[in-house]
Structure formats: C-alpha cells, structure tokens
Amino acid sequence: MITINKILNWYFNKKSLPYWCMLLLDALILFISGIFSFWLYRKTNLLIEDRFQVFYTMLVFTLFGCIGFRMFRTYSGIVRYSSFVDLSRVAxxxxxxxxxxxxxxxxxxCRGFNDFAVFNKTEILLTFVIATVLMWAIRILVKNLYNIAITDKGAMRVLIFGALKGGVGLAKNINTERPKRFNLRGFISHDSRAHQIQLMGLNVYHISDDLEEIIKHEGIGGILVSPLRVKEFRDDTALQDRLIKAGCKIFMAESAKEMDEIEMTEDDIQRMQLREVQVEDLLPRQEIKxxxxxxxxxxxxxxxxxxxxAGSIGSQMxxxxxxxxxxxxxxxxxxxxPEHxxxxxxxxxxxxxxAETIVTSICKADRMEQIFETYKPDYVFHAAAYKHVPMMENNPSEAVQNNIYGTKVIADLSVKYGVKKFVMVSTDKAVNPTNVMGCSKRICEIYVQSLNNSQAVTQFVTTRFGNVLGSNGSVIPLFREQIKNGGPVTVTDERIVRFFMLIPEACKLVLEAGTKGHGGEIFVFDMGKPVKIADLAKRMIALSGAKNVEIKFTGLRPGEKLYEEVLNELEGTKPSFHEKIRIAEVREYDYQEVNKEICELIDLSKQYDDMAxxxxxxxxxxxxxxxxxxxxxxxxxAAEPQDER
Structure with a gap:
C-alpha cells in the first residue's frame, strides 16, 4: 500500500521546483485573494456583474505583486528550506x-476609468493580508511536510544540553542536516528559568528532573552539547554519568574541546559539524587563555x-x-x-x-654543529626526548645518551652560536623522580639552569608539566584499543592518578613561558584536577557502549608513581605573568661542578652498565x-610504598 510518507519521500527526493513555478503560484494566490476580498464586501451578484472589471483590476494588482516579488526575490529560496528571512521577504x-x-x-x-473595478482601502488591505498569510502558509506547510518526509526512521532521538544559550542554533543545525542523523525531542538545562517551558515546540527539562525516565520514555539515544555550554557540561561529571548510564551517546561540535566559547555566535553554531565525543572531551578542566x-x-x-x-608536543609547536x-x-x-x-x-x-625538515639525532654533535652554523637560530624549542618510563627503566644508558647528552649538545651549541632563547620541555616526572626517565629530565633541568647562570649569551628557560591528552603512547589510545578488542582494560593500580592537559593548551603555555621568561626559570603549569585512571577506564568503557569489558589491575610498573608532582618538598613557587604558570623556586647549581658530573655520567653510560x-x-x-x-x-x-594523595 502506498503511504503518505512514501508519496512525500518520492516528491521531496525530486529536484526542487523551478523559480518560475513559485512565482506563478504566488501570483495566483494574490489574484484569488483579491477576488475573494471583493466578493466578501460586494457579495456574489455584484461580483458577477463587474466580473470583467474585477478581473482586469486583479491582473494589475498581480502585476504589482510580481514587481514586489522581483524586488525582494521571494521566489529565489527553496520552499522546503524556508526560514524567517524568506517569510519576511514575502511580507x-x-x-x-x-x-x-x-x-x-x-x-x-480620479480619472474615472470604467474598465476597472475600484477597490476600497479595506478591500485592498484585506487582499494583501490574505495573500501574505496564504503564501506564508504554503511555505510553512511544505517545510513541515518535508521534515516529516525526510525524518529517517534510523535517525537518533536526541536531547540538546543547553537551551537558553546556543541550543536554538544547534537545533537549527541538526534540522537542516541531510541526510538527517538526529530527531530532536527536547532540551536539557541547568537554568531554573528554562524549567517547564517549551522551546521550538519542545519541552525543556531541568537537570533535577528524572532524566533517566524521560530518556527511557522518549527513546532518547543521544545528547547533543551546545558549544556554548561545553564547560558547564564538562564540569558536571555527575550529570555525565547519569546520561551515560542511561545508555545515551554524547555528541559535541568538532572543535568544542579547543574553541573559544565566548566569541561564538548562533550562526557559527549552525555551521558546525557534530561528532561523538571521546573521553578526553569530558575531562574536567579550566579554559586556558x-x-x-x-x-x-x-x-x-x-x-x-x-x-x-614530529612528536606530540613538537608537532603542535x-x-x-x-x-x-x-x-x-x-x-x-x-x-x-613522522618527520615526513x-x-x-x-x-x-x-x-x-x-621550513627545513631534517632527519637526524640530537646526539650527533657534528651534525648538530653543522645545522647551528648553517641556520643560526634565534630561538630553540627543545622537545626531543625518550619519555616512556618502563622503556627507560630497562635502558638507562639510552636515557642518558639521548635525553641528557642530547640536551647538552643542543644547549652548548645554542650558547656557541648566539641563540637568544632556549626553551626546554620537561615533565612532572622530574620532580622527586622514582624512575630513570624522570631523573634524566631532572638532570637536564639542572644542566640548562646552571648553564644559564654561567653566561650571558643565551637565556635558558624550562617548562614543566604532566601528561597531555592524545600524545603518542598515552594511556587513552591504549584503553581505546583494548576496549575495541573486547578487553580487559589494564590499569596498573586502582589508586593511581594523573594530571592531564590538552596538547594545544600545553604548547601555548610552553610558547608563552618560553618567550616571556628571562632565563634561569623553571615554569610549572597548573594542570587542574588530577584524574583517577581507574575512573577514566570505566568512563571510556561506558562511552563506548561495550558490554562485559572488565578492568584488570596489573600492579605498578617499574619506576611508576601512584601520583605525579610538579614540585618537590623543598620547592616553592612564585607567580608569573600568567595565572596558570608558576615559577618554581629551586636550588641553584654551580655550572663547573654540574658539567663535570654530567660528563662523567655520559662517559659511564657508554659502558652500558645499568647499575653503575x-x-x-x-x-x-x-x-x-x-x-x-x-x-x-x-x-x-627498599622504597616505602606511596600513600595516595
């Protein structure tokens, strides 16, 4: 049996009507509206008697209508996509x-033409009011029928988080998507003003409502987060958990995790592309300016x-x-x-x-010298390092030769060739180190700081921060792969916590600290709230929709901490030019003594005696x-086990 939906689908899948068809339809509506208005005031007998005069007059009125339609291009839009602007043009x-x-x-x-009917003011006004309403009605009807026709049964029923700010723009975005992915069923808001009202004909629910029951009753499959409410949603982990446990997928705009939310307009929102969120989009963190x-x-x-x-931090810089x-x-x-x-x-x-892209190792002193001599850089950003804790625990000599010796080579050449500023990327693992990798980075910090104090050519600045989201080899890609394979998801310890920061944010802080530092500082970044890795794993499993994926605790790896620090017990901080950047007050070292010790360490590492x-x-x-x-x-x-902090 042919259903209305099938007929509508057949019609709307065809190409849109030519412009002249819409112009002709509007002209016909105006012509009929005039005759109806004349009949309404003069009754049938007078209409019949003056039918030719009325006909000629309405032809002239319709001609005037066509002039108005042409001036405001009322026919140029596609009817099924009509908007308020299109209705305004008709008016x-x-x-x-x-x-x-x-x-x-x-x-x-005034001229007394008898071939034309003389409409009074009321009849003329009524003619154009009726015509305008009918033209509006046609457009609204076609638009609504089209929305019914293209509402795919496979479209996910969704709610929008954020009603009074950004929600309408997002709603317009999804309503104009073709093919249609989402079927909007309402809004969710923190704002008490939005409670028990309707927006675009749909209910607005407050977060205090029984959202789980609403989601179940309405068959909601997803939550779309307004780009102007991302921070509010990210900070409300309790709401996230409620929605995820209710079986909802969460969607955000493509650039939501990096966007400047304050400067966005409704038009910007309507042009955005939505994607299903990753767990890193939901980690609570403050926006960094x-x-x-x-x-x-x-x-x-x-x-x-x-x-x-070519690394995570280096490539972003x-x-x-x-x-x-x-x-x-x-x-x-x-x-x-990666360098290619x-x-x-x-x-x-x-x-x-x-740009000159060079494949070589920073440990090749002669090659590095040739590069510095050829290009004579003004600024050096040193992000190269071996960074994986278990790997360096098993290969301490390589950690020394790459991290420490490589840093020494680049730092010494910076002084020799008059580099204005040298910025070293360090890690929170350098603080009270419990592993070879962290200690190697602390020695790098000591060397560049002491070198800064021994000469006046180059300013040496160190930046220290924790894990960056999405970096090569980080825990999130590992968990994602394990979930994809059906588990188990391996976490070293139930108590382990880590700080996280977005790569673009970390790099911006590195650049600001590096360029504004005066030399000798160790800049410490405010990493926000620490994240419990076990909770991170649970949330990733829930977001994925995977079933029966277990979490397996494997025990701390060699050299691994339960928690990371950005300062040791003897260090304090003082403020800097940025509220998210502090300056560590650390012990200063004599360059001659440090250089002697490090040279001995480098020579010793070439014997490949790990213990020594x-x-x-x-x-x-x-x-x-x-x-x-x-x-x-x-x-x-034996080291005493760490308490959770």
Missing amino acids: YGNLLAMALSFGYTLLIH VDMDSVGALLKGKTVLITGS VRQIAIYKPAKMVLIDQAET DIRLMMAHDYPNVD TVAKMKHIVPEYKSNNSVYEKLDGC
Missing part, C-alpha cells in the same frame, strides 16, 4: 505591491629551531609557531616517517613559511628514589 514584497495598488486605485478613481599575539610578535621574522618536531610567519623553521627529528608527515603538512598548510649508570644519576639527584624497580637496592633500602 515586504506584498507591502510594496499594496502601496502600488493604493496609488493605482487613487489614479483610476594565552596571549599568543605577543608570542607571535617575538617569533615573527625569526629563525626557530625545534627538536622532536610547529603548527602554532608557523602561524606567525617566522623567517625560517628548522625542524629536527630522528623518526623518518610534518614536511607534507608544512607544504600544504603553511606554503609561505620557509643509575648509581651515578642518584648521586647527581639525591632525591631520586627508585620505586618498584631493580634499582631500589641502590637506595640502601
């Missing part, structure tokens, strides 16, 4: 036609060298610096394929920036106490 077009008709009526009345214009002013026209340019058109960018990484990707990205996204190498590292950094590691014996006694 303006008819208003112009009515004005012309009044003038025409006055003219024929950085004065990138002042950073750009310092880097514009300069030669900038970046080590580790490449993108952020390239925006400000430095004179030249020298990009160094030993990973060939950076070369392609620069050629495609920043073709006007002179780590023992020397502990000598340089006395606060380095191994945890869950074979190197605990070097501390004189």
Whole structure:
C-alpha cells in the first residue's frame, strides 16, 4: 500500500521546483485573494456583474505583486528550506505591491476609468493580508511536510544540553542536516528559568528532573552539547554519568574541546559539524587563555629551531609557531616517517613559511654543529626526548645518551652560536623522580639552569608539566584499543592518578613561558584536577557502549608513581605573568661542578652498565628514589610504598 510518507519521500527526493513555478503560484494566490476580498464586501451578484472589471483590476494588482516579488526575490529560496528571512521577504514584497495598488486605485478613481473595478482601502488591505498569510502558509506547510518526509526512521532521538544559550542554533543545525542523523525531542538545562517551558515546540527539562525516565520514555539515544555550554557540561561529571548510564551517546561540535566559547555566535553554531565525543572531551578542566599575539610578535621574522618536531608536543609547536610567519623553521627529528608527515603538512598548510625538515639525532654533535652554523637560530624549542618510563627503566644508558647528552649538545651549541632563547620541555616526572626517565629530565633541568647562570649569551628557560591528552603512547589510545578488542582494560593500580592537559593548551603555555621568561626559570603549569585512571577506564568503557569489558589491575610498573608532582618538598613557587604558570623556586647549581658530573655520567653510560649508570644519576639527584624497580637496592633500602594523595 502506498503511504503518505512514501508519496512525500518520492516528491521531496525530486529536484526542487523551478523559480518560475513559485512565482506563478504566488501570483495566483494574490489574484484569488483579491477576488475573494471583493466578493466578501460586494457579495456574489455584484461580483458577477463587474466580473470583467474585477478581473482586469486583479491582473494589475498581480502585476504589482510580481514587481514586489522581483524586488525582494521571494521566489529565489527553496520552499522546503524556508526560514524567517524568506517569510519576511514575502511580507515586504506584498507591502510594496499594496502601496502600488493604493496609488493605482487613487489614479483610476480620479480619472474615472470604467474598465476597472475600484477597490476600497479595506478591500485592498484585506487582499494583501490574505495573500501574505496564504503564501506564508504554503511555505510553512511544505517545510513541515518535508521534515516529516525526510525524518529517517534510523535517525537518533536526541536531547540538546543547553537551551537558553546556543541550543536554538544547534537545533537549527541538526534540522537542516541531510541526510538527517538526529530527531530532536527536547532540551536539557541547568537554568531554573528554562524549567517547564517549551522551546521550538519542545519541552525543556531541568537537570533535577528524572532524566533517566524521560530518556527511557522518549527513546532518547543521544545528547547533543551546545558549544556554548561545553564547560558547564564538562564540569558536571555527575550529570555525565547519569546520561551515560542511561545508555545515551554524547555528541559535541568538532572543535568544542579547543574553541573559544565566548566569541561564538548562533550562526557559527549552525555551521558546525557534530561528532561523538571521546573521553578526553569530558575531562574536567579550566579554559586556558594565552596571549599568543605577543608570542607571535617575538617569533615573527625569526629563525626557530625545534627538536622532536614530529612528536606530540613538537608537532603542535610547529603548527602554532608557523602561524606567525617566522623567517625560517628548522625542524629536527630522528623518526623518518613522522618527520615526513610534518614536511607534507608544512607544504600544504603553511606554503609561505620557509621550513627545513631534517632527519637526524640530537646526539650527533657534528651534525648538530653543522645545522647551528648553517641556520643560526634565534630561538630553540627543545622537545626531543625518550619519555616512556618502563622503556627507560630497562635502558638507562639510552636515557642518558639521548635525553641528557642530547640536551647538552643542543644547549652548548645554542650558547656557541648566539641563540637568544632556549626553551626546554620537561615533565612532572622530574620532580622527586622514582624512575630513570624522570631523573634524566631532572638532570637536564639542572644542566640548562646552571648553564644559564654561567653566561650571558643565551637565556635558558624550562617548562614543566604532566601528561597531555592524545600524545603518542598515552594511556587513552591504549584503553581505546583494548576496549575495541573486547578487553580487559589494564590499569596498573586502582589508586593511581594523573594530571592531564590538552596538547594545544600545553604548547601555548610552553610558547608563552618560553618567550616571556628571562632565563634561569623553571615554569610549572597548573594542570587542574588530577584524574583517577581507574575512573577514566570505566568512563571510556561506558562511552563506548561495550558490554562485559572488565578492568584488570596489573600492579605498578617499574619506576611508576601512584601520583605525579610538579614540585618537590623543598620547592616553592612564585607567580608569573600568567595565572596558570608558576615559577618554581629551586636550588641553584654551580655550572663547573654540574658539567663535570654530567660528563662523567655520559662517559659511564657508554659502558652500558645499568647499575653503575643509575648509581651515578642518584648521586647527581639525591632525591631520586627508585620505586618498584631493580634499582631500589641502590637506595640502601627498599622504597616505602606511596600513600595516595
């Protein structure tokens, strides 16, 4: 049996009507409206007697109508996509036609033309009111029928979080999507003013309502978060858990996790693309504002060298610096394929920036010297490092040779070739280190800080922060793969917590701290609230919709902490130029002594005696106490287990 829906689908799947058809329809509506108005006032017998005069008059009125339609292009839009703007054009077009008709009526009345009927003012006004209403009705009817026709049975029923701010723009966005993915059934709001009202003909629910029952009753499958309510939603983890447990998928705009929410308009929202969120989009964190214009002013026209340019942090710094058109960018990484990707990205996204992509190791002193001599960089951003704790715990000599010796090579060459500023990317694992990797980074910090105090050519600045979301080898991609494979999801300890920050935010802070620092500082970033890794795993499983995926606790890995710190017990901080950046007050070291100790460590590492190498590292950094590691014996006694903080 042919249903109404099938007929509507057949009709609306055809191409839109030609413009002249809509113009003809509007003209016909105006013509009939005039005859109806005349009949309403003069009755049938007079209409029959003056039928030719009425006919001629309405032809003239219709001509005036066509002039108005042409002036305001009332027929140019596609009827099924009609908006308030289209309805306004119809009104303006008819208003112009009515004005012309009044003038025409006055003219024929004065001249005494008998071939035309003389409409009074009320009849003319009524004609155009009826015509306008009918034209509006046709457009609204077609639009509603179209919405019914294209509402795919497979479209997900959704609620929008954020009613009074951004919700309407998002609703218009999803209603114009083709094919239609979402079927809007209402709104959710924190705002008490929105409680028990309707918006766009749909209910607005308050977060205090029984959302679980509403979701079940309405068959809701997803929640769309208004781009102007992202922070509010992200901070309300209790609401997130309620919605996720109710079986809802959560969708945000493509750029919601990085956008400047304050400057967005309703038009911006309507152009956005929605995607299902990842767990990193929902982690509670505060928006970080950085004065990138002042950073750009310092880097514009300069030669900038970046080590580790193909890594998570390095590649993001490449993108952020390239925006400000430095004179030249020298990009160094030993990973060939990722570095090739950076070369392609620069050629495609920043073709006007002179970029030299070089595949080599920072440990090759002669090659590094050639690069510095050739390009003479003004700024050096040093992000290259081995960073995986378990790998470096098993390969301490490589940690020394790459992290420490590589840093020494780049730092020494920076002084030799007159680099203005050297910015080193460090880690919170350098604080009270419990593993080889963290200790190697602390030794790097000590070296560049002592070198800063021993000369006046180059300013050395260190930035220290925790984990970045989405970095290569981070826990989130690992969990995602484990969930995809059906589990188990492996967490080392139920109590373990970590700080997280978005890569773009971390890099902006690095750039601001690096360019505004005066030399010798260790800048510490405010990482926000720590996240319990076990809770992170649970949320990722729930978001994925996977069933029967268990979490397996495997025990702390060698050198791993339950928690990370950004300061040790002897360090304090003082404020800086940015509320999210503090300056660590750390012990200062004599360069000659530090250089001697580090040279001895580097020489020792070439013997590949792990115990001897780590023992020397502990000598340089006395606060380095191994945890869950074979190197605990070097501390004189087994390390005491950490309490959760």
